[in-house]
Amino acid sequence: MSAREANMGDGRTVRIGLLGSGTVGAAVIRLLHEHGDDVARRAGVHLEVVRVAVRDPGRERGLPLPEDRFTDDAGAVVDDPTIDIICELMGGVEPARGLLVRALASGKSVVTANKELLASHGEELFTAAERAGSDLYFEAAVAGGIPLIRPLRESLAGERVDRILGIVNGTTNFVLTQMSEHGWTGDEAVAEAQRLGFAEADPTADVEGYDAAAKCAILASVAFGARIVADDVYREGISAVTPQDFQDAARLGYVIKLLAIAELDDEAIAVRVHPAMIPDVHPLASVRGASNAVFVEGPKIGQLMFYGAGAGGDPTATAVVGDLVSVARNLLQGARGPGAGSTNARRVRPMDDTRDQYYLKLRVDDRPGVLAEIADRFGRNGISLERVWQEGTGEEATLSFITHRAQEGAFQKTMRELRELDAVHAVASVLRVEGEE
């Protein structure tokens, strides 16, 4: 008799083992306690957290759960044959990966918020779930409390989604919002974000775009039925964005956002994370602070947008509990939720083959002929210019450009050539331009 049959026999309680009890884990415990009756009504069964693996079981947590349910032995939780669902909220690749593979292999279902793990070892986990006939749910791994994975996997099952574009990292959006509204430098804005708890002591994962790249990989995998890992995602963080960029952008009618973009075109997938100028009338332009917002596009559905809290204990816990209810319902009925399904062998388009618009600002010699010399380089590389303007004089002379859509490889080649020109003193700024098509 499998663990599942043994425990579900009475149909009254689904037993949950929690791995990790940080902000989100504590919020899940509280939510299941406060909304327990509603949750039971919707799941058709009572959900109970029977064990919680934490680093320090003795620490006072003020949670509505008996002390003896806390343990420092995560392996024992995973191996406990009376547990039906493992809910992993510890984060990081190891030991989470090993524990979840073990849980799935023993027939347990898994709910996880672990974007880093899914974006690096998703295939291993999905294969393990498939083999065991277990559920693997992960709504909370992307965009916190915003329902996104379920709409993509279920509501849009009839659509061929071909583009996802969004703000999926709250920390950098908070930082960029502060830079935009107060004229602060990135360092000043990061310090403020740290002070307010929106950024970690080491902000690298957010600021350099690693967090957004992991989410981008997960969204592309789900939306396009493919296996995309974080390393496939072209990634640029926000550390090169300056207060001057915001001023220049504002004057042109743009704002600057860190975007995650996944595109399916001609059976190849382009995935990238980078700061971009978007028109200030674009709906994403008004997404302020730590909020997230994601556009989903397809030929039939047109444009959908999902907006909400991209992080935080309570919103993320809501997503986790939504998954727990679905998995509990499935267990109760001996059914499975939508798995990864068979995946298409789609290739990842090399970044050089993608097409985009670019904004470029150069410090240049203040003399006749320089524009012609630079424009010639663009022309030879097949890049046409939408706008060119000159500002400043003498040492302050700059030339700025917005290109038409051009091939990334051709643009980078042009950039290399421009850097070698005597007339070009420095590249003051390069930003992609999105949201205008």
Place this chain on the structure above:
Amino acid sequence: MSAREANMGDGRTVRIGLLGSGTVGAAVIRLLHEHGDDVARRAGVHLEVVRVAVRDPGRERGLPLPEDRFTDDAGAVVDDPTIDIICELMGGVEPARGLLVRALASGKSVVTANKELLASHGEELFTAAERAGSDLYFEAAVAGGIPLIRPLRESLAGERVDRILGIVNGTTNFVLTQMSEHGWTGDEAVAEAQRLGFAEADPTADVEGYDAAAKCAILASVAFGARIVADDVYREGISAVTPQDFQDAARLGYVIKLLAIAELDDEAIAVRVHPAMIPDVHPLASVRGASNAVFVEGPKIGQLMFYGAGAGGDPTATAVVGDLVSVARNLLQGARGPGAGSTNARRVRPMDDTRDQYYLKLRVDDRPGVLAEIADRFGRNGISLERVWQEGTGEEATLSFITHRAQEGAFQKTMRELRELDAVHAVASVLRVEGEE
């Protein structure tokens, strides 16, 4: 042996009977044809439309379906024992109600986009589905292609949603957008909407808010686990909104939108549809044309927003096919999706007991003492004023007010008293103010 077991035995095809083949029905047939392989991959089974009930089976439709699948006998489709799912896209209460009750009673599952039917006879249908152990899915009934019902029923299963506020009627939003941007009258904008196919020849259901009220009732029922019908919804259409209102609103920093609002407070549900002034920086203010957008709020999740195409054949068909895939997966596994569940006995709060802010513009005598006389009436009824301003002179003299939040009953009583004052010539405008808390 039930119909379900008989047909699902081979696990290769789920057979669908379609009732109605208008814009949405035709789009569903095309979508299943074009994306058939993707759909089968996600459902785990092939979905086939085996019969379509239409008024005139002989008419040339140019659809990728053999002519002999069309019939004018809807009853025969519903009674066909080889059919697993009835997909109802005919609209209206009868004969749809009778047909779906019959379908559910015979063990078939139902996917419907029929908001009018659900908002008037939802309880009968949910009970029939519950009794038969069948699925009843209806994502397409509210906000077209925007995933909303599934997030509410499943993703937010752990949350106590307490407020829904949105633009759920594309026709009136198109009309209001035209009025706002071109200074048109309502009649001019409705004529343009009819010319472009955004409004029906008889626009009453949209313009007077009946369509939005039906959707409001469905959203409240799903979000609050209650049984709310369209008749419970307080309803005001947009026909009293004038070009002058848009000018006045713009000067104050507001736009005018037709909102559907459902609130759960102290175990009582308030449901209402009416035009309202909202701040021009509110995210709903930028929802233009025929788009829909819905805010969902709760204590844990904060604010979520869902935005997209609220109507149209292809977006709505996407929602229908998403439901068909879920129902097919359920059939395949002998499982059921989340039903209506047990519902709470929550009362509908009488409109007089709701609280709101109000904008009021009066034509008045141009003489000292009038403001004091009017302000006195507000004060006696316990309504405090946030802003008061006077404009024009002589015959053109007006007094305008924005109240603090006040009880609807007290405001209506004040209005009756003001209309009887000699100093008050006419009520030029009354609008609720939303989105400021």
